[in-house]
Amino acid sequence: MFHLFYENTIIKCKYSLLTFLQANITLNHCFTKLINYNLNITNGFSNFTKEEEDMRKQKEKKMKKIILLLLFSTVMLSIFAGGAAEKETSDETNKVKTITYTVRHDSSNENVVSRMNMIIDGFKQLEKEDPKVHFEFNYLPKLEVNELAMQFHAGVEADFFFDEETATGSLVKGGIIQPVDWFATLPNVKDTLIPNVRELSIYDGHMYGVPIDMALGCLYANKKILSKLGWSSEEIETWPKRVQNGEWTFEDMAKTCKKAIDMGLVKYGFMLDGVDNAGTFGIAKSLGIEMYDREQNKLIFDRNSWLEFYKFWEEAVHEDMMIPKSLPNFEGTYNSFFKGDTLFFSDVSGYEYWRRNFDGDAEKEFPEYYEENFTQALIPSYRKGEPAQCAMKLRSMFVFSSVKGEKLDYLKKALNLSYLPENQVNNMLTMGKLSTIATTYDLQEIKDFKFASDTAYMTDYATIRSGHPDYNTKYSKYYRNQIEGVIVDNLSAIEAVDKLESELRFNIDADQIIFK
Amino acid sequence: MNYKINLRKKLYPLWFLLPFLIMISMFFGFPIILTGVMTFTDFDITYRPSFVGFKNYQKIAMDPNFFKILAITFTFTLVALAIIMLMSIVISILTQYFVKRKVARYAYRTIWLSMNALPSIIYAVVIRGVFSPYATSGANYICLKLGLIADPISWLNHFPLVLVIFTTGFLNGANGIIILSAAINSIPEDYYKAARVDGTTEWGIVTQVIIPLLKWPLMYLTVTNAISLISSYNYILLLTEGGPNLRTTTLSLYAYQNAFENSQFGYGAAISIFVVTISIALVLVLFKLFNFDEMIQPCRIDD
Amino acid sequence: MSNKIIIQNNRAVVRGFVVNILLILLTAPVIYFFYWLFTTSIVNSMTGNISFKNWGFLFKEMNLDSIIIPIIWPTLWFTIKFAVLVTLLDTMIAVPAAYAFSRLNFKGKTVLMKGLFFFNAFPSATIMIAIFFLLVNLNLVNTLVGVVLVAVATMLPNHVYILKGFFDDIPWDYEWAALVDGCTRFGTFKQVVLPSATSGIGVIMIFAFLRAYSEWFLFKILIFSTKYTTLAKMMQMMLMDDGDILDYGAMTALAIFFAVPVAVFYMLSQRQLMKISNLGGKKLA
Numbered sequence A: 001m002f003h004l005f006y007e008n009t010i011i012k013c014k015y016s017l018l019t020f021l022q023a024n025i026t027l028n029h030c031f032t033k034l035i036n037y038n039l040n041i042t043n044g045f046s047n048f049t050k051e052e053e054d055m056r057k058q059k060e061k062k063m064k065k066i067i068l069l070l071l072f073s074t075v076m077l078s079i080f081a082g083g084a085a086e087k088e089t090s091d092e093t094n095k096v097k098t099i100t101y102t103v104r105h106d107s108s109n110e111n112v113v114s115r116m117n118m119i120i121d122g123f124k125q126l127e128k129e130d131p132k133v134h135f136e137f138n139y140l141p142k143l144e145v146n147e148l149a150m151q152f153h154a155g156v157e158a159d160f161f162f163d164e165e166t167a168t169g170s171l172v173k174g175g176i177i178q179p180v181d182w183f184a185t186l187p188n189v190k191d192t193l194i195p196n197v198r199e200l201s202i203y204d205g206h207m208y209g210v211p212i213d214m215a216l217g218c219l220y221a222n223k224k225i226l227s228k229l230g231w232s233s234e235e236i237e238t239w240p241k242r243v244q245n246g247e248w249t250f251e252d253m254a255k256t257c258k259k260a261i262d263m264g265l266v267k268y269g270f271m272l273d274g275v276d277n278a279g280t281f282g283i284a285k286s287l288g289i290e291m292y293d294r295e296q297n298k299l300i301f302d303r304n305s306w307l308e309f310y311k312f313w314e315e316a317v318h319e320d321m322m323i324p325k326s327l328p329n330f331e332g333t334y335n336s337f338f339k340g341d342t343l344f345f346s347d348v349s350g351y352e353y354w355r356r357n358f359d360g361d362a363e364k365e366f367p368e369y370y371e372e373n374f375t376q377a378l379i380p381s382y383r384k385g386e387p388a389q390c391a392m393k394l395r396s397m398f399v400f401s402s403v404k405g406e407k408l409d410y411l412k413k414a415l416n417l418s419y420l421p422e423n424q425v426n427n428m429l430t431m432g433k434l435s436t437i438a439t440t441y442d443l444q445e446i447k448d449f450k451f452a453s454d455t456a457y458m459t460d461y462a463t464i465r466s467g468h469p470d471y472n473t474k475y476s477k478y479y480r481n482q483i484e485g486v487i488v489d490n491l492s493a494i495e496a497v498d499k500l501e502s503e504l505r506f507n508i509d510a511d512q513i514i515f516k
Numbered sequence B: 001m002n003y004k005i006n007l008r009k010k011l012y013p014l015w016f017l018l019p020f021l022i023m024i025s026m027f028f029g030f031p032i033i034l035t036g037v038m039t040f041t042d043f044d045i046t047y048r049p050s051f052v053g054f055k056n057y058q059k060i061a062m063d064p065n066f067f068k069i070l071a072i073t074f075t076f077t078l079v080a081l082a083i084i085m086l087m088s089i090v091i092s093i094l095t096q097y098f099v100k101r102k103v104a105r106y107a108y109r110t111i112w113l114s115m116n117a118l119p120s121i122i123y124a125v126v127i128r129g130v131f132s133p134y135a136t137s138g139a140n141y142i143c144l145k146l147g148l149i150a151d152p153i154s155w156l157n158h159f160p161l162v163l164v165i166f167t168t169g170f171l172n173g174a175n176g177i178i179i180l181s182a183a184i185n186s187i188p189e190d191y192y193k194a195a196r197v198d199g200t201t202e203w204g205i206v207t208q209v210i211i212p213l214l215k216w217p218l219m220y221l222t223v224t225n226a227i228s229l230i231s232s233y234n235y236i237l238l239l240t241e242g243g244p245n246l247r248t249t250t251l252s253l254y255a256y257q258n259a260f261e262n263s264q265f266g267y268g269a270a271i272s273i274f275v276v277t278i279s280i281a282l283v284l285v286l287f288k289l290f291n292f293d294e295m296i297q298p299c300r301i302d303d
Numbered sequence C: 001m002s003n004k005i006i007i008q009n010n011r012a013v014v015r016g017f018v019v020n021i022l023l024i025l026l027t028a029p030v031i032y033f034f035y036w037l038f039t040t041s042i043v044n045s046m047t048g049n050i051s052f053k054n055w056g057f058l059f060k061e062m063n064l065d066s067i068i069i070p071i072i073w074p075t076l077w078f079t080i081k082f083a084v085l086v087t088l089l090d091t092m093i094a095v096p097a098a099y100a101f102s103r104l105n106f107k108g109k110t111v112l113m114k115g116l117f118f119f120n121a122f123p124s125a126t127i128m129i130a131i132f133f134l135l136v137n138l139n140l141v142n143t144l145v146g147v148v149l150v151a152v153a154t155m156l157p158n159h160v161y162i163l164k165g166f167f168d169d170i171p172w173d174y175e176w177a178a179l180v181d182g183c184t185r186f187g188t189f190k191q192v193v194l195p196s197a198t199s200g201i202g203v204i205m206i207f208a209f210l211r212a213y214s215e216w217f218l219f220k221i222l223i224f225s226t227k228y229t230t231l232a233k234m235m236q237m238m239l240m241d242d243g244d245i246l247d248y249g250a251m252t253a254l255a256i257f258f259a260v261p262v263a264v265f266y267m268l269s270q271r272q273l274m275k276i277s278n279l280g281g282k283k284l285a
Helices: A002-042 A050-085 A110-129 A145-153 A165-173 A181-185 A195-200 A223-229 A233-245 A250-262 A277-286 A303-319 A333-339 A351-356 A362-373 A405-418 A421-431 A438-442 A444-448 A456-461 A469-488 A493-507 B002-038 B055-062 B066-098 B102-117 B120-130 B138-146 B160-185 B189-197 B202-213 B215-230 B234-239 B251-261 B265-290 C002-042 C053-058 C072-103 C109-121 C124-137 C144-169 C172-180 C185-196 C198-213 C217-222 C231-239 C248-268
Strands: A097-104 A133-140 A160-164 A209-222 A268-272 A298-301 A342-347 A374-377 A390-399 A462-464 A513-515
Touching: A097 A405, A110 A133, A110 A209, A110 A405, A110 A421, A133 A405, A145 A165, A160 A165, A165 A390, A165 A469, A181 A405, A195 A209, A195 A390, A195 A456, A195 A462, A209 A223, A209 A277, A209 A421, A209 A456, A223 A233, A223 A250, A223 A362, A233 A374, A250 A268, A250 A303, A250 A342, A268 A277, A268 A333, A277 A303, A277 A342, A277 A390, A277 A469, A298 A469, A298 A493, A303 A469, A303 A493, A333 A342, A351 A362, A351 A421, A362 A374, A390 A456, A405 A421, A421 A438, A421 A444, A438 A444, A456 A462, A469 A493, A493 A513, B002 B265, B002 C072, B002 C124, B002 C144, B055 B066, B055 B265, B066 B102, B066 B160, B066 B202, B066 B215, B066 B251, B066 C002, B102 B160, B102 C002, B102 C248, B120 B138, B120 B160, B120 B234, B120 C231, B120 C248, B160 B215, B160 B234, B189 B202, B202 B215, B215 B265, B215 C109, B234 B251, B251 B265, B251 C124, B265 C109, B265 C124, C002 C053, C002 C248, C053 C072, C053 C248, C072 C109, C072 C144, C072 C185, C072 C198, C072 C231, C109 C144, C124 C144, C124 C217, C144 C198, C144 C217, C172 C185, C185 C198, C198 C248, C217 C231, C231 C248
Parallel strands: A097 A133, A097 A160, A268 A342, A298 A513, A390 A462
Antiparallel strands: A160 A390, A209 A342, A209 A374, A209 A390
16 A cells, blocks of 8 residues: 555656756746847846837747746645545544554654553553453654643643653643552552662652663673783673672772773773763762752752762763763774773763674674673772662653543553553563563563673662752753863863852852752 | 715725735734744643733743853854845855856856755755865865865864854855846946946956945845844854854754743743844834835825 | 066966965865765775665665665655745735835834844754744644744745845836836836846845755754655755764765765856845945
8 A cells, every 4th residue: 555655646746856856947938038129128228129028028928928837836736636645544443442542752752662562561461351442542752841831831732742751840840741649559550660760750649650671881891901900801791790799889980990001901991871861970979969959849958978079070070081081972982892901991871882882783692692792780889898780761751731530540451561561571671671570570482681780789779860950951051061161171170160060159049959 | 975085096906905914914924923822822732722821922031141142142143144235245246247258157146046045954964975074075184185184184073153144144245146146237238338438447346336226236135134044044053063061052042942842832932022122122223224215206196 | 567567477377376276175175075975985995896776766765774765766855845935925015025125215214124133043942842833723733734834934034134235226216217118116126136146046046945954953842753754855864863883874865865966056147146246335436
């Protein structure tokens, strides 16, 4: 059917293009003639007798008519052709009730389709259980929070969408989403939801986003280079454990990097994916910086810990050469890690992103290549004895505040089914994002998927960025600006902290932030 | 009877102007007024604005980054304007006047006009690629080969403002070439012949014949480009997003970021209005400089 | 005497040489850019061989890593349809208005003419919210009509200004002659002034068409789904994808495909474009 449509349109396109070009050429021709005609007049004298003038006038009129006719026909053709091509399929009303969900989701973006498929699987199972109802899905493009608010307040109806946890605050402030506390009480979810995830999903006392999947930002290391440095294979094997226990800290990492760079094995010691939102958050957390007070739902600015933070960046970039000076616009950070130019790498993107950044046939070669060359651990603590942690990007499903009644009930039931471990598997395997249900990790397929199963223990140590509305757009941007300032503009740590404080004081309402 | 004719005479232009006036007042003028009203509110993502008077404007003045951004805006505008005007003049004179062969003229014109053909996103991507911090591609490669630098530079980190100004200037200059080329084309050959008979050198012809005759297109280009540069943030957003640590943030980019990234529409709109005021002031100065009033011809038919 | 001529000839040759070198230097980056566009689209980035894989979007759906590009022809079709509609509407409104500014007397003429410049001063993004809500209240949001109207309205001030320049160039004698012969004012407009200004109208149509052809911002804000996609919008979707690695091959192929109609258009309409003579300035004696 698509083939027919395509052929149909091609013929129409070709015809109209030809007509259009033809019209243009004729127009050009006519213009030239008219210009010549005008030139003759401007020159003051007319070379022609009365009859020739009459003939010329007639020709001119004729040409004008032809031009207009061509234009008109092109326009009409295009409108009709275009109109004929858009045929609406009408829904047939069966005895079965049809409920349509409007989802804000990029259905063309292959990488996120599996997320939606997980939800659709739940709905399909629901259809089997309840044969009297049928579900359809209508897709609208996914939008940023601002445009979303704009369209929401303009009355565009939609039911749910997926977004990161940092968007929560703005969406709640705008009254766009509704709390989903019922999720934690669903029968299939109650006992199997990872407790850390349940805690982290709560914003301002309620759960606003249904946790769909997550990506963990931990520290990746190049095994081959570590062994060249003199680490025994046992040391490499136990390294993740040592980080987890707090024995191996940032200092150790700095020393290792320095050694590796001095020995000429690598170009860079520790790399992030640019001065990234989640990556630098991980570092900030391991330095012990608290940016958010959960109980009061306010941001926190603790001057001393930020001073330490910027001191770290000063040293890392200037003295130890741990982090490259070109980090802010560095393209190909993943590439440099794969090639072995970097020893340590930290990012919160998930398996799929790694696969796509891999040169070569990702499907076949990547899993083995990864296992051979790389290992991962939590982000080490800054001081000995303190717990290590990792940053987490939690992708949640937000439900619009306009969804009520029957739709909401069916949604609850479908989600209940989607969160059975069998249904969670696909999303993990195709996208490498981790499931939020603990029992999924007991399935054999997941146990075989090393990238995920090796990092499963980290979920208990995970922390997330706050959902406060001023965090993502302001706080995070300001502190990252100062990181860039330290790296590129050579600001000292004190200058950076002062600047950060003044920006926070100016831009964030005083009742939303606590200064220490 | 006289009053009837007078009335008709007064109403007559209206028929010509009516669709135009309706269109721009409804779809251009009215949103502008609405935006102006927005600056006096605290419109944000909650979509429940309340009037706050001049608080937004006071906030602009108290912004710690204000002077830095203002300085960057002026640098950006003036330098980019200079690049645009220089490029347009030099290239149009070279291609239209000095190149004698028609085919070559045609070819050059098409090449430069085609620069307008692609949307700005592509150019941004290309510039990012050419000036990437790798040693194997683009500018770093050339400079290393020529021995100008020892290590590959991260251009976007160290020279962000230069890159941004250069890109905006170069790509907007391609636009001005159309207009100036057309204007030069319409200068009759007699002028050149007369000047040559009088013994002027080629350089003299350029400065004393061509440029004075281009006064009006030049004025048009200067004014429109000045205005659009003050309010343009397209390439800045695509290349550096405001630069490392606000080094390339101009006023209009700041307005955009406040409105669309921080969801503070009221404050962003206030900054935009401020930008517009600066533009209007600049334009009024330019008008006086170029004697704009002479351009409006009165109607010479009195019926 | 002959020595002077020889010197002048030599000077001319040297000058020609210098001019050509200068031009080539200045145009070299542009030419290199087009060359790079072309080669990147043809060469497979990983193996370095020539392959036309990137041009597959001409015939079928292309499945890139992060986005699916649909077959290009319906999109091209729609883009041209949209551009033609905008051009027609723009011309129909701008021509009478420019005539009025050039030839008729009315109160507030000077003020309005100066004001036309100021419309350029507003960055389109900031008034977009106001436009959005205006269209919502007029029930025109998410419709083609709404986008066309907004697109035309944003182009009108500039175009009226340019067209006014063309009308100014037409000598008053024509109109006087026609009026003496018994034509009405409107008759002179239709029969005398319009034909003489066809080159100017052609210029306006070209500008409008090209501007509409590259329009993506309005479609991003005012259209809620992908049912109305232009070529430019498609390119924007591909290029502004969050931080994914760019498929340079596909992007350059699409860019060339996008630019070819424009280049063809320019080539066919060179004559018209070269006729923007005085831009509303006084005729220099």
